[in-house]
Amino acid sequence: MRTPVDDRLLVQYLVGDCPEEERERVEERFFTDEETFERLCELEEDLAWRYARGELNATEREQVERAYAAPPRRDRLILTIALGRVLAEAATPTVRTPARVPGWKRWLSLEPAGARFVLAAACAALVIGLVLQRQQAGELRATLARSSDDSASLRRQVEGASRRASESERRIAALTEQVARAQTAAGESTAAAPKLTFATFVLTPGRTRSAREPARIAPPPNADTLRLQLNLDFEPAYSSFKAELRTSAGDLLWSQDRLQARKTADGASVSLTIPVALVGDGEYELLLQGHLRGNTLEDAASYYFTVTR
């Protein structure tokens, strides 16, 4: 078994910060070693997401900005970051599914509220996913066995840049339709892609916890996700915002960075979505911080609310 290539070297390769000799060593490895190639792709995704979240130091950031300055690398960086954002939003329902578990069971299993619940939800979704995917795999194998036109498709793939989609991909598309039909017939499509139920609330900022009565939020029993519109009582001069949700005791429950303000009829607001399962009955504080030039953060507004079910 070959020794894995050091992650540090792989990152240096990605940002163009290693000598030619080392570059060639990395390339020789990833052309012949599955793990190295997979790891490089994975590190590139992480690099993009860490860059977007402002987690790189100044040197690392400059290296990324230099290496990813021009297309197609710049396009990949932007698409990876955008994809991460969209998938993070879409990932919420997977975590939310067990929110419908009766309350007394949650009391038995939660410690502290939220963490175990999220884990249980992920496990349930995984089990459902595995069962569905096993069924799909069986159908895929049957479809593959019947397929006989591999060679013609492959030739087309190599001979024309515009016809690069391979036969295997066409078979997958055929399978996709087959599976979709089967799922529809069996009523499984809903289980495979659970629909989000949002509960939307508008919050106004308060200077202190006692400055005003905290807003009361009562999520409907079927809500998976809280969509909070944080109204701003100032002109948003920040490039973006970071939101932190804390309990009344100050424990951090959730945070999200790089939120953008949007204009509304009354001024401006920042919208965010939070899994309902994160918040039980109680008081919460949402701290909104603004990004200034140079990536420093400044407290912009606080929002206090009470959740009751």
Add this chain to the structure above:
Amino acid sequence: MGSPRESAVRRRDWQLSKRALETFLASLDRDRNVAAERYEHIRARLLRFFEWRGCGFPDECADETITRVIRKIDEGATLQDPASYCYGVARLVLLEALKTREKEREALAQMQPLSVDVDDVQRDVEERLECLRSCMKRLPADQQTLIAEYYRHDPGSRIEGRKQLAASIGIGLNALRIRAHRLSATLGSCVGHCLEQEERP
């Protein structure tokens, strides 16, 4: 063998044929399905190699590399390790591509500094989010699930998670990665079209 001039003429006049392609695929594996998979495997690496090395058109360079390798095999060469051989040819193609575009790059570099800024990137990301959401919705449900599952895991568990995902679908990890890459490319293309439409008056 002939003179270097004759060899050059042969190379110039050589054209990709079905027979050459068949020979190339057979050199990858006797089993046609395995050969197809190995071909995809090599091409995926070529694309990333050219991209990571700053080539502006990775697709073209990858195609050129594969064409040259097929020609070599058609001329009678026997490859012990096709992937490594492709890498060797790819380095030559890269050098030629960079040399050809050197002047172009220099001219561009004088016009504008080649660097990005986190705010520029965030702005571009924001511009694409709506389009990306819309493009995601257009994917069939199982492809949405696949891409979400593919990117779902934390850094520490991602490879293991992807192995499990690949196993549950009944394909190899590399095939899964190629599928996710294609979905990602499809989304990228869809977002590009979406932005173009938004820009139109």
